[in-house]
Amino acid sequence: DVKVTQSSRYLVKRTGEKVFLECVQDMDHENMFWYRQDPGLGLRLIYFSYDVKMKEKGDIPEGYSVSREKKERFSLILESASTNQTSMYLCASSLLVGSYNSPLHFGNGTRLTVT
Amino acid sequence: DQQVKQNSPSLSVQEGRISILNCDYTNSMFDYFLWYKKYPAEGPTFLISISSIKDKNEDGRFTVFLNKSAKHLSLHIVPSQPGDSAVYFCAASAGTGANNLFFGTGTRLTVIP
Numbered sequence: 223d224v225k226v227t228q229s230s231r232y233l234v235k236r237t238g239e240k241v242f243l244e245c246v247q248d249m250d251h252e253n254m255f256w257y258r259q260d261p262g263l264g265l266r267l268i269y270f271s272y273d274v275k276m277k278e279k280g281d282i283p284e285g286y287s288v289s290r291e292k293k294e295r296f297s298l299i300l301e302s303a304s305t306n307q308t309s310m311y312l313c314a315s316s317l318l319v320g321s322y323n324s325p326l327h328f329g330n331g332t333r334l335t336v337t
Numbered sequence: 338d339q340q341v342k343q344n345s346p347s348l349s350v351q352e353g354r355i356s357i358l359n360c361d362y363t364n365s366m367f368d369y370f371l372w373y374k375k376y377p378a379e380g381p382t383f384l385i386s387i388s389s390i391k392d393k394n395e396d397g398r399f400t401v402f403l404n405k406s407a408k409h410l411s412l413h414i415v416p417s418q419p420g421d422s423a424v425y426f427c428a429a430s431a432g433t434g435a436n437n438l439f440f441g442t443g444t445r446l447t448v449i450p
Contacts, residue, residue, distance in 0.1 A: 226380070257440075264341075264426065265381070265440040312380055325371060326438075328380025 225249070226329035228313050234335045241300040243332050245313030252317065254296035255280075255326065256288065259310040271296055303336045310334075340364045341429050343441035351449050356414040358444050360427030363408065367429040367439075372401060372412050375424045375443070384425070385412070417448045
């Protein structure tokens with residue numbers, strides 16, 4: 223069974239800090255994703271990666287960057303955290319590009335609070 | 338603008354009865370639809386999907402219906418069980434491509450024992 227592991231369940235950071243959210247998957251999936259979940263807004267795609275060192279912007283990339291140096295690891299970086307980045311962050315992976323017969327497998331999420 | 342809408346934030350159902358969760362979409366290019374289930378403190382898990390060439394897909398207690406003319410899909414859970422209590426997200430995809438998957442805002446289902 224696919225396992226997607228997010229390194230932190232809860233994080234509290236101060237405004238202006240640089241924040242790293244780490245995600246590791248163990249099923250050799252090509253594609254990895256970062257979403258944020260906010261009440262009333264559902265899940266919104268921040269960035270995704272379809273290969274090592276490759277990245278693509280999602281719907282809300284502003285204020286974020288990503289890094290994928292190894293196939294199994296995908297990091298989300300908040301260069302200078304702001305209070306409007308307080309949210310639940312969800313990492314996901316999938317075998318194939320797109321959703322056909324290849325649903326996303328999600329981690330348990332990191333709840334980030336920026337004060 | 339929200340392309341996938343779940344207009345009911347919450348739903349309560351008695352155990353053993355049918356749960357019906359609804360989802361509407363605006364983009365006529367969507368051709369693949371999925372439902373994800375999310376328990377508190379866990380990530381969403383894939384539940385069931387349907388292609389636009391079908392109007393019904395069934396998996397055990399879960400059935401998804403698609404009405405393309407109305408741009409509407411629904412998830413039926415029969416019979417509902419307390420373990421089904423979770424947030425359910427509808428998602429829709431317009432072709433392949435990782436950035437072509439759009440999620441609804443979720444419906445919290447509570448199944449009352």
